[in-house]
Amino acid sequence: AQRVTQPEKLLSVFKGAPVELKCNYSYSGSPELFWYVQYSRQRLQLLLRHISRESIKGFTADLNKGETSFHLKKPFAQEEDSAMYYCALSGGGLTGGGNKLTFGTGTQLKVEL
């Protein structure tokens, strides 16, 4: 079974401080990991995926298979980063061609001035 754990419901940081949103996963195969974000009054949307090794809005995330983690990091938090962040794991195909994403419970990031 695949599982995603986000231990923090709420993370509050000051503007300019570093941010790290924790995500741990459990999966027996080779996972693909993602971060989704939901800004206030907007829809849930993809932020980044580990396979792309990209930086989006200053955020990066490295897959650590040894620690089964995929923490989301940003060196300097901005006020506009305040949002709900979900870590997700794609562990296998669904019958017929879909992909099953397993989401964590989410972490609300609040950036204070």
Added chain:
Amino acid sequence: SQTIHQWPATLVQPVGSPLSLECTVEGTSNPNLYWYRQAAGRGLQLLFYSVGIGQISSEVPQNLSASRPQDRQFILSSKKLLLSDSGFYLCAWSVVGSDNLYFGPGTRLTVT
């Protein structure tokens, strides 16, 4: 461009009443469609997915059912709602084989 619609945005229903939530996608063909539920304190739970018209797969046993009468229409239903059906329901679509899900605005369901 592609868009996804869900309605209603908010719904309050008594226990034992029926349910019908609708989701439609525009601007794409043959999408994968998904229904997720977010209950308080829990993550997004995949309820149903569909890879084509009339093809529905259920991820968890429950009081709900789904149907896909047209290529870009996905309906979530129940004959008799339970209190435990309360939650935030999200419809999503993706290109076949993609992990990039595009979510709708969601429906807040409260069963009283």
